[in-house]
Structures are given as structure tokens and as C-alpha cells.
Amino acid sequence: MWILISYTLIAIGAATSSVEELISHRRTRVVLSQTRTRSALTVATSLFLIVASMLVLAATWYVRVPEAPEVGGALLILATGLVLRTVIIQGLDGSDRMLLCAGVGTASWANLQPYANWLGTAAWLGLFILLSLAYFDSGLAKVRxxxxxxxxxxxxxxxxxxxxxxxxxxxxxxxxxxxTLASWGVITLELAAGPLLLIGGWVAVATGALLAIMHLSIAVLMGLGRFFYPFVGALCFVIAAHPW
Incomplete structure (x- = not known):
């Protein structure tokens, strides 16, 4: 169930960021001095991702099997769109980079896990490392x-x-x-996130819950909801698909 929820959050994140990209496109096109070609590709990529996100949501909740070919195929289409988005669209932020990692990581796992467990583990490990590094880098920057x-x-x-x-x-x-206490609470959680998630079991679940609360607080208090979907989606997947 939690893997299906992770797919859902990642798809919603991709759709949300694409809709926002379309809404703000006229302004960002001028600010970034985009050519007509890049501008057209940006719009086309955003529309593609919205359709791909809907496809993932439909396949996920119709089939309800995380490793099913239909779900894996839909995730692969979404991941392809996210890769193209990285190449084409300018000004992507941290939430967009994590969305790319989560999209590619889950698509790799869904398509490789049915063939061999070790391939699925390799895909899981790749996303786990990228997620852990994102938290560690954030915590380290705060410590400095x-x-x-x-x-x-x-x-x-x-x-x-x-x-x-x-x-x-x-x-x-x-x-x-x-x-000071609140600040160090955030710093400690970010620095320790990787090792704690790697342990698995209730330790990983508790860590994931605290991180999800942190992202929810950021979304509610600061209006940065775009970070919630890819990070919490990746957390749900890393915990639910933990290989041990």
C-alpha cells in the first residue's frame, strides 16, 4: 500500500509542478530570456508530464500491484518526461531535482524488481543514497x-x-x-536521516514520520508545498520497499 502511495505522491508532485510551470511560463520566459523553441518545448514537456502523471495515477490504483507491467510502464513514461524536463526547462529547484530522483528511482525499481531481487535492491539503493545525501547536504549547510x-x-x-x-x-x-532547540532538532534529523532510514523497521518508520512532519510543516507554514510530494513520496518508497 505504501509503495502505491509513494507513486501517487510522486505523480501529484509532477503534475503540480507542471501546472505551476504553465501558469508562470509567460513571466519566466521573459526573465530567463527563453527562445521560442525552448519556450514551446517547455510548454510541451509540462503538458506531457501532466498526462503522464494522470496515467501513473490511473495505472497505480486500477492495478494496485507495485511491480505490475502496466504500473512500471506508466512510471517509465513519467520518468522519461522528468528527464526531458531537466534538460529543457530552466530554473529548476531542489524539489524538482528530488522529483527527478524519485521518478527515475521508482520507475527503475518497478521495472527491475520483477526480473531479479538484486536488481530491485540496486534501484532502491540508488534512490536511498540520493535521498540521504539531499538531507545530509541540507543539514551540513545549516551547521556551517x-x-x-x-x-x-x-x-x-x-x-x-x-x-x-x-x-x-x-x-x-x-x-x-x-x-535554538528547534533549529538543532531539524539539523540533527537531517544529518541522521540516512543512517536511520538504512536500519529499517520501526526506526526507519519513525524517522520517515518525523521527516514527513517536517515537510508538512514547511508546506503549511512557508507555503512550499512542492517539496512535500517528491520527498515524502521518496520516503514512503524507501521505507516500504526496504530490502531487509
Whole structure:
């Protein structure tokens, strides 16, 4: 069930980011000085990904077998679109890169697992490594930043006009100790995510739940919902398809 949920989240993430790309295309085309050819390819790729996402959702919940050929084929189409998107569309962010990793990783597993368990394990390991590195790099960047170490940057990030929550930011700014504790909680979780997920069992489940709560909080408090779908989708898959 959780593997099916992971496919669903990844497909929703791809569709959501593609719809946003279409909505903001006129503005980004001017900002990035896109040629007519690149602009047309960007629109075509976004439309392709929306259709591919719908195909994944339909195949996933009609067949309901994670390794079924129909599901694997739909995921492969989506993964192909995500690869093309990386080549064609400019200005992709961290959520887009994780969406690519999650899409390619799950498509590889779904198509290789039926042939041999070790091939499925190799596909799982690839996505696990990329997901772990993403969290570790994020945590390491925060450790190197004094503002994050003392907690003030956490509060200032939430106090941003574009992405933030004034109520929570005010609470953190008025309570430096609580801000430091919250900041180090996030840092520790990100740095330890890889090893904890690798253990498997209830340790991986608890770690995944904490990370999902973190992403949900970011989506609700900062309006950055695009990160929720690929990261939580990848987490669901890594935990549910754990080879041991």
C-alpha cells in the first residue's frame, strides 16, 4: 500500500509542478530570456508530464500491484518526461531535482524488481543514497551557518515576506532558547536521516514520520508545498520497499 502511495505522491508532485510551470511560463520566459523553441518545448514537456502523471495515477490504483507491467510502464513514461524536463526547462529547484530522483528511482525499481531481487535492491539503493545525501547536504549547510546553529536564522527564515509565518517567527524570535532547540532538532534529523532510514523497521518508520512532519510543516507554514510530494513520496518508497 505504501509503495502505491509513494507513486501517487510522486505523480501529484509532477503534475503540480507542471501546472505551476504553465501558469508562470509567460513571466519566466521573459526573465530567463527563453527562445521560442525552448519556450514551446517547455510548454510541451509540462503538458506531457501532466498526462503522464494522470496515467501513473490511473495505472497505480486500477492495478494496485507495485511491480505490475502496466504500473512500471506508466512510471517509465513519467520518468522519461522528468528527464526531458531537466534538460529543457530552466530554473529548476531542489524539489524538482528530488522529483527527478524519485521518478527515475521508482520507475527503475518497478521495472527491475520483477526480473531479479538484486536488481530491485540496486534501484532502491540508488534512490536511498540520493535521498540521504539531499538531507545530509541540507543539514551540513545549516551547521556551517552560525545563524542556524544559534537558531536565529530559523526564525528569520519563517519571518520572510514571501515564505514565512509571522506568528511562528515571532514565537521563535522572542524565545532564543526554543529557536535554538528547534533549529538543532531539524539539523540533527537531517544529518541522521540516512543512517536511520538504512536500519529499517520501526526506526526507519519513525524517522520517515518525523521527516514527513517536517515537510508538512514547511508546506503549511512557508507555503512550499512542492517539496512535500517528491520527498515524502521518496520516503514512503524507501521505507516500504526496504530490502531487509
Amino acid at each position: 551557518h552560525r545563524g542556524w546553529r544559534v537558531g536565529r536564522q530559523f526564525a528569520l527564515t519563517l519571518n520572510m515576506k514571501e515564505f514565512g509565518n509571522k506568528l511562528v517567527a515571532g514565537l521563535l524570535l522572542s524565545s532564543p532558547r526554543f529557536a
